[in-house]
Amino acid sequence: MAPNDSAQITGETGETGGVPAGRRRAARYVVPVAVAGITAATIGLVPALASTGDPDLPKISAAELIEKIAASDTEQLSGTVKITTDLGIPSLGGLGGSAAGTFAPKGGAAGAEGGGSAAEPTGRLMELASGEHTLRVAADGPDKQRLSILDSAAEYSLIHNGDEVWAYDSASNEAYHATAPAGAAKGSEKGAKGKDQAAPKDLPATPQDFAQEALKAAGDTTSVTVDGTARIAGRDAYQLVIKPKQTGSTIGSIKVAVDSRTGTPLKFTLLPSSGGKAAIDVGFTKVDFSKPAASTFDFTPPKGAKVTEADESKAAGKDQAHKAPKDAKDLKGLGTEPNVIGEGWTTIVRLDTGGVGPAAASKDMPAQGREFMDALGDKVDGKFGSGTVFKTRLVNALMTDDGKVYVGAVTKDALVKAANAAK
Amino acid sequence: MSRVENVSTDVATAPAPVPAAGARSVSPLWTLGLLRSELVTTFRRWRTLALLGVLAAVPVLIGIAIKIETSDGGSVGGGPEGGGGPAFLTQITNNGLFLVFAALAATLPVFLPMAVGVIAGDAVAGEANAGTLRYLLVAPAGRTRLLLAKYAATLVFCLAATLAVAVSALLVGALLFPLGDVTTISGTSISFGDGLIRAVLIALIVAASLIGLAALGLFVSTLTNSGIAAMATTVGLVITVQILDTIPQLHGIHPYLFPHYWLSFADLLREPFYWDDVLKNLGLQGVYAAVFGSAAWARFTAKDISA
Numbered sequence: 059m060a061p062n063d064s065a066q067i068t069g070e071t072g073e074t075g076g077v078p079a080g081r082r083r084a085a086r087y088v089v090p091v092a093v094a095g096i097t098a099a100t101i102g103l104v105p106a107l108a109s110t111g112d113p114d115l116p117k118i119s120a121a122e123l124i125e126k127i128a129a130s131d132t133e134q135l136s137g138t139v140k141i142t143t144d145l146g147i148p149s150l151g152g153l154g155g156s157a158a159g160t161f162a163p164k165g166g167a168a169g170a171e172g173g174g175s176a177a178e179p180t181g182r183l184m185e186l187a188s189g190e191h192t193l194r195v196a197a198d199g200p201d202k203q204r205l206s207i208l209d210s211a212a213e214y215s216l217i218h219n220g221d222e223v224w225a226y227d228s229a230s231n232e233a234y235h236a237t238a239p240a241g242a243a244k245g246s247e248k249g250a251k252g253k254d255q256a257a258p259k260d261l262p263a264t265p266q267d268f269a270q271e272a273l274k275a276a277g278d279t280t281s282v283t284v285d286g287t288a289r290i291a292g293r294d295a296y297q298l299v300i301k302p303k304q305t306g307s308t309i310g311s312i313k314v315a316v317d318s319r320t321g322t323p324l325k326f327t328l329l330p331s332s333g334g335k336a337a338i339d340v341g342f343t344k345v346d347f348s349k350p351a352a353s354t355f356d357f358t359p360p361k362g363a364k365v366t367e368a369d370e371s372k373a374a375g376k377d378q379a380h381k382a383p384k385d386a387k388d389l390k391g392l393g394t395e396p397n398v399i400g401e402g403w404t405t406i407v408r409l410d411t412g413g414v415g416p417a418a419a420s421k422d423m424p425a426q427g428r429e430f431m432d433a434l435g436d437k438v439d440g441k442f443g444s445g446t447v448f449k450t451r452l453v454n455a456l457m458t459d460d461g462k463v464y465v466g467a468v469t470k471d472a473l474v475k476a477a478n479a480a481k
Numbered sequence: 482m483s484r485v486e487n488v489s490t491d492v493a494t495a496p497a498p499v500p501a502a503g504a505r506s507v508s509p510l511w512t513l514g515l516l517r518s519e520l521v522t523t524f525r526r527w528r529t530l531a532l533l534g535v536l537a538a539v540p541v542l543i544g545i546a547i548k549i550e551t552s553d554g555g556s557v558g559g560g561p562e563g564g565g566g567p568a569f570l571t572q573i574t575n576n577g578l579f580l581v582f583a584a585l586a587a588t589l590p591v592f593l594p595m596a597v598g599v600i601a602g603d604a605v606a607g608e609a610n611a612g613t614l615r616y617l618l619v620a621p622a623g624r625t626r627l628l629l630a631k632y633a634a635t636l637v638f639c640l641a642a643t644l645a646v647a648v649s650a651l652l653v654g655a656l657l658f659p660l661g662d663v664t665t666i667s668g669t670s671i672s673f674g675d676g677l678i679r680a681v682l683i684a685l686i687v688a689a690s691l692i693g694l695a696a697l698g699l700f701v702s703t704l705t706n707s708g709i710a711a712m713a714t715t716v717g718l719v720i721t722v723q724i725l726d727t728i729p730q731l732h733g734i735h736p737y738l739f740p741h742y743w744l745s746f747a748d749l750l751r752e753p754f755y756w757d758d759v760l761k762n763l764g765l766q767g768v769y770a771a772v773f774g775s776a777a778w779a780r781f782t783a784k785d786i787s788a
Contacts, residue, residue: 082783083779083783086778086779086780086782086783087776087780089775089776089778089779090773090775090776090779093768093771093772093775094768094772097768097771097772138755138757194755206667206751208748208751208755210744210747211569211586211666211747212666212747213666213667213668213751215667215668217668224668226668228572228666228667228668229571230571231571231572231575233668343757353669354669354752356669356670357668357669358670360572360575360664360668360670361575361576361661361664362572362574362575363575
């Protein structure tokens with residue numbers, strides 16, 4: 059049947075191939091091509107047109123802007139936050155394999171594998187350290203906050219309401235319950251911030267947290283300027299630019315977009331000095347400063363949901379719950395007391411493993427293993443001897459062959475210099 | 482093969498209503514008459530009914546499987562590996578309404594597109610294959626209108642197929658599992674009535690997710706005179722594109738692939754709604770419909786119909 063058909067078709071085109079008719083026919087195909095072209099142009103042009111409209115705002119100094127942030131009393135807000143992180147982390151795997159497992163959990167692997175509850179916050183928040191995520195945040199005063207990570211057809215929610223802290227994972231229909239420390243005023247405040255700050259301390263989730271972390275690092279080593287305006291999530295915002303004055307840092311600049319009316323940080327962008335796209339980009343795509351509905355913070359575990367209490371979970375899933383800290387300890391445990399070299403942006407931490415470096419250790423390894431280690435890091439030589447540099451986009455580490463480790467948000471050259479100076 | 486012959490006899494009777502309607506003068510009503518005859522032709526075929534039957538059977542299977550698995554009091558996919566399989570599976574035992582969402586999530590990647598691919602791919606090529614296309618064109622409706630009527634009939638099938646899954650799932654869910662307040666995936670609770678409204682909305686969104694594929698299938702259908710080839714190509718395209726959608730290295734093109742936002746219908750179960758991806762999905766389907774619809778028009782109106 060098929061050959062016959064194709065024969066027919068070729069026959070058709072052959073006999074009706076008159077030039078005017080053929081041209082008329084070809085002309086009809088202009089329509090779909092034009093539709094596709096217009097669509098492509100629209101997709102390309104609309105963001106470009108939209109971004110040219112930087113708002114006109116009165117000039118403001120950096121100090122005034124920081125004050126505005128500090129004075130900001132935004133307690134009620136709800137919105138959608140987009141987090142994009144590109145830390146170049148895979149190459150960090152060279153630090154010992156286990157680190158890669160900590161830093162690259164995906165899809166709740168860390169939460170689900172260890173035998174604990176899939177709703178446990180520790181693992182889920184680590185997910186934010188890589189890739190692109192959409193979050194929803196809502197807050198109403200110090201007692202009520204909510205943070206949801208939107209997954210495909212599922213959602214992970216952290217809800218803090220009064221002294222209750224709930225985490226709910228809709229994919230596995232599991233909930234996690236903890237009681238916020240109540241009692242002293244200080245305690246309740248701490249509890250209130252518990253969700254937003256304690257958990258994401260190493261992994262801040264809202265622009266506020268990011269901005270505060272960044273401003274803390276300021277000093278005479280840092281230049282802070284106001285660089286124009288921007289429109290973020292439909293609001294007029296000032297752009298605060300924080301740049302290291304020292305050379306040798308891997309951090310190029312940090313941009314914080316601050317809402318011109320409320321002083322709330324709306325967007326945080328960290329650009330590495332090596333160029334390329336932002337290493338961390340957190341910003342509201344939608345924000346609303348009105349009071350969120352009270353029901354937003356209500357949570358009762360749904361029928362049939364498996365509820366894990368914080369205490370039980372600690373007992374049952376100790377191994378898993380403390381996986382991340384344990385790995386961090388592994389790194390620290392490599393040496394005795396860490397030494398801090400330098401200050402400000404170019405701070406380097408020196409650890410003494412007391413043992414042998416990877417290159418020396420790799421002598422006992424099979425050839426393939428050695429090649430693998432070499433592929434992960436760059437060989438460097440200097441006055442200190444020789445070693446291997448493991449690079450990410452923000453943090454670099456130098457492991458010397460005699461077992462010293464230098465880690466910092468600095469370039470390879472700065473690490474080598476520090477190693478030479480320490481010798 | 483015998484199936485095809487079956488169908489062709491079926492199709493042969495189809496043009497009958499068209500000349501009858503042709504008695505009227507050429508008016509916009511023409512398209513309606515044409516659409517009606519297309520709908521009758523499409524939905525009177527055993528193949529169409531069988532497809533709808535298979536689609537309606539999927540929720541029954543899921544429902545019974547879950548009922549059996551949980552009859553000893555256990556939970557679905559309980560334990561550490563929970564969360565596998567299609568979305569919403571874990572919530573079905575608590576609320577039968579979730580069977581609607583789970584069934585739609587399970588059928589949307591394969592069964593629904595396959596059914597639509599069969600109907601859309603057959604629309605023009607099937608008639609050409611059966612030798613009935615030129616009789617259809619004898620009626621003074623014009624090729625553009627005929628194509629529009631065929632596309633509209635395909636879209637009606639998209640809706641019918643989605644509703645077949647949703648209604649069957651709702652019935653099975655109500656029979657086998659308790660109903661009641663619905664927990665959204667954000668963890669908040671809404672009344673059963675609200676949940677039902679969301680289910681209807683989700684069924685409409687799922688049906689609308691197939692608009693782009695229907696246009697693509699129709700375009701493929703105008704390219705060949707073999708109904709089987711058009712169906713196979715359309716279904717093959719669905720599978721290929723979905724495979725491309727899972728390859729991380731190609732993430733640059735993912736937002737432009739028509740199945741990319743299909744599962745976004747689940748965003749309507751969040752509290753509050755999260756419209757971004759749903760709107761992207763609808764926009765993408767519109768673009769596909771415009772591009773491949775006009776391509777089908779360009780091909781069909783310029784084509785020599787010899788069969």
